[in-house]
Amino acid sequence: KLTYHLIPYPLDPNLLESLSRDYTTTDGDCGIDGATSIDCLEEASIPSHNTDNYSSEQRVLVRAMVDEHARYLSSQSLMSDDDHHTEEENALSTHLQSTSYNAAMKLSILYSLPPFLTASLLSQFGYERTEQICIVTNRPGPITFRKNAIQFSGTDDELRKWLKEEDGIDARSMRWEGEGMQWRARGRNNNLLMSVASNLSSNNYIVGRLSSVSSSRLGTIMPPDGAIELMNDTPLTSSLDATISTTTDGIDQQKRRKSIWSTKGWKNGYFEVQDAGSQIIVQSLEVVPGMSILDYCAGNGGKTLGMASSVMAYAATMAHPPAGKKGGHSTFSTIVAHDVVEERLRQIEGSMMRAGFVINENGNDGMKGGRRSYISQKIHGDYNCTIEVSTSTDLTVEYSSPLRFDAVLVDAPCSSTGVLRRRPSQRWDLTEAQMYDSLPKLQLEILERAASFVGKDGGRLVYSTCSILREENECVAKMFESSDTYREGGFKRWDFVPVVASDDHSSAENDTMNDDVGGEFSKEVCSNVINLLPSKSGSDGFFIARWRRHIN
Numbered sequence: 001k002l003t004y005h006l007i008p009y010p011l012d013p014n015l016l017e018s019l020s021r022d023y024t025t026t027d028g029d030c031g032i033d034g035a036t037s038i039d040c041l042e043e044a045s046i047p048s049h050n051t052d053n054y055s056s057e058q059r060v061l062v063r064a065m066v067d068e069h070a071r072y073l074s075s076q077s078l079m080s081d082d083d084h085h086t087e088e089e090n091a092l093s094t095h096l097q098s099t100s101y102n103a104a105m106k107l108s109i110l111y112s113l114p115p116f117l118t119a120s121l122l123s124q125f126g127y128e129r130t131e132q133i134c135i136v137t138n139r140p141g142p143i144t145f146r147k148n149a150i151q152f153s154g155t156d157d158e159l160r161k162w163l164k165e166e167d168g169i170d171a172r173s174m175r176w177e178g179e180g181m182q183w184r185a186r187g188r189n190n191n192l193l194m195s196v197a198s199n200l201s202s203n204n205y206i207v208g209r210l211s212s213v214s215s216s217r218l219g220t221i222m223p224p225d226g227a228i229e230l231m232n233d234t235p236l237t238s239s240l241d242a243t244i245s246t247t248t249d250g251i252d253q254q255k256r257r258k259s260i261w262s263t264k265g266w267k268n269g270y271f272e273v274q275d276a277g278s279q280i281i282v283q284s285l286e287v288v289p290g291m292s293i294l295d296y297c298a299g300n301g302g303k304t305l306g307m308a309s310s311v312m313a314y315a316a317t318m319a320h321p322p323a324g325k326k327g328g329h330s331t332f333s334t335i336v337a338h339d340v341v342e343e344r345l346r347q348i349e350g351s352m353m354r355a356g357f358v359i360n361e362n363g364n365d366g367m368k369g370g371r372r373s374y375i376s377q378k379i380h381g382d383y384n385c386t387i388e389v390s391t392s393t394d395l396t397v398e399y400s401s402p403l404r405f406d407a408v409l410v411d412a413p414c415s416s417t418g419v420l421r422r423r424p425s426q427r428w429d430l431t432e433a434q435m436y437d438s439l440p441k442l443q444l445e446i447l448e449r450a451a452s453f454v455g456k457d458g459g460r461l462v463y464s465t466c467s468i469l470r471e472e473n474e475c476v477a478k479m480f481e482s483s484d485t486y487r488e489g490g491f492k493r494w495d496f497v498p499v500v501a502s503d504d505h506s507s508a509e510n511d512t513m514n515d516d517v518g519g520e521f522s523k524e525v526c527s528n529v530i531n532l533l534p535s536k537s538g539s540d541g542f543f544i545a546r547w548r549r550h551i552n
Contacts, residue, residue, distance in 0.1 A: 065109050116432040136534045137420045144276050147226035149313035150356035151269035167263040170231040174223035193222040194498045204531045207276045207538035223276045224283045269354040274302050277532045277539030281464045282306040284544050289315040291333050291406040296450040298337035301348030305355050307335050308385050315383035336388045338395050345389050407460040410450045412443040414465035414472050418541020443476045448485040459549040473543035493528040494548040
């Protein structure tokens with residue numbers, strides 16, 4: 001059977017079954033004794049679909065996929081149980097080794113990916129790592145929550161217990177539970193906790209718990225505080241259509257699964273659905289109370305709300321938050337959510353009340369254009385947070401004097417190759433010209449434009465994508481570092497500092513300790529970039545690069 005993820009464009013999902021039926025006869029025309037003739041299968045035409053929009057390369061790949069699956073299926077009796085999918089895939093992989101296809105084409109056929117994409121991944125990661133990425137790309141990803149510290153002030157464990165009692169959700173903290181190294185702190189200064197093993201692995205990381213001994217050539221980054229993962233057997237779905245098909249004793253049945261969006265926890269704003277890697281992007285800004293922050297490509301606002309939760313959680317741990325920038329008795333952080341697509345900004349506003357924000361009547365006085373201001377309903381001590389929603393026109397008018405923000409995040413539009421398991425059809429929308437030319441040009445243009453809003457005195461700039469292609473990642477970062485904007489703006493690389501794992505958690509007297517974290521900061525540093533690779537139970541694929549601005 002040709003599984004769903006192997007269908008590259010609108011082909012009949014029962015294509016091979018149909019081919020076998022149509023070209024299996026007992027009259028000698030196309031095979032004998034019910035056997036399928038490979039020659040006839042090779043000559044069989046693809047069912048009539050409108051394929052005018054597809055390239056010749058895609059047609060060749062589809063033809064090869066059909067041919068090789070047909071050849072393999074014609075000589076094998078495959079089990080239909082989904083539990084045997086891996087065994088079937090491995091057997092097909094073995095079969096492909098006997099063909100004359102090159103490595104990129106073999107991976108394309110086996111994992112339904114464009115050949116130019118597999119070729120790029122091979123040149124970047126080598127065969128073994130690329131195949132691991134391809135496998136993960138065609139498997140369902142974990143469902144991860146981000147605790148919203150504005151609406152839920154308890155610990156991760158308290159939220160986990162609440163979800164179990166109120167919504168029947170079985171979940172685990174990605175950061176603190178389980179065996180192995182136990183980290184006693186919450187990383188109050190929002191540093192990433194990451195292993196030093198990454199120094200030997202070309203800045204490639206996966207998300208997981210840190211350990212004193214790394215069994216992988218990859219570095220490890222611990223999920224941020226508040227990252228909670230659903231257990232595999234939890235009867236939840238992130239789909240709006242919560243109907244699933246099941247088979248019991250040979251009888252097909254329709255069974256309802258509870259949608260995440262109908263749970264009490266989500267409706268109360270206690271959590272957002274956000275991949276652990278996306279949460280790490282927010283954490284890489286290392287935001288603290290009192291900062292002014294610009295989310296330059298805010299999209300639907302997931303990272304905007306993540307920043308607000310992060311600074312409010314930090315403020316809750318502080319006895320005396322820093323003085324605010326807007327006067328009065330309270331300390332404020334201001335986050336500006338900006339996007340060129342106004343429809344996306346409306347999506348952010350639709351989430352505000354549930355996330356703990358209300359219209360800031362005073363803050364909207366005198367605002368120009370369509371900008372709107374929201375303020376958090378709950379105050380931690382004397383600390384509060386506002387979110388302003390701004391279009392490009394509004395941003396230019398209001399912030400005509402640049403160098404405004406303490407931190408700027410540029411989560412740029414990209415190929416989405418790190419999240420293909422979430423967006424399966426995206427692989428066939430991507431073109432080689434986009435990957436090598438149009439996307440990197442656009443990303444550099446956006447990055448340079450956003451850099452003008454970074455404050456002079458130690459301002460922070462983070463560039464991120466949900467791509468794992470170096471053309472959109474390291475290459476764009478290097479082009480930025482070679483630009484006049486970088487040189488004249490006084491930007492310098494802002495390196496990540498790994499943590500050395502320590503088994504001795506009895507004290508935190510060493511002044512190299514990360515507050516009360518059970519480990520020390522290494523005297524070595526990693527580079528200023530992170531390639532976060534997609535993994536089965538960790539996160540999707542992302543890229544992060546960061547700089548700070550230093551002008552005397």
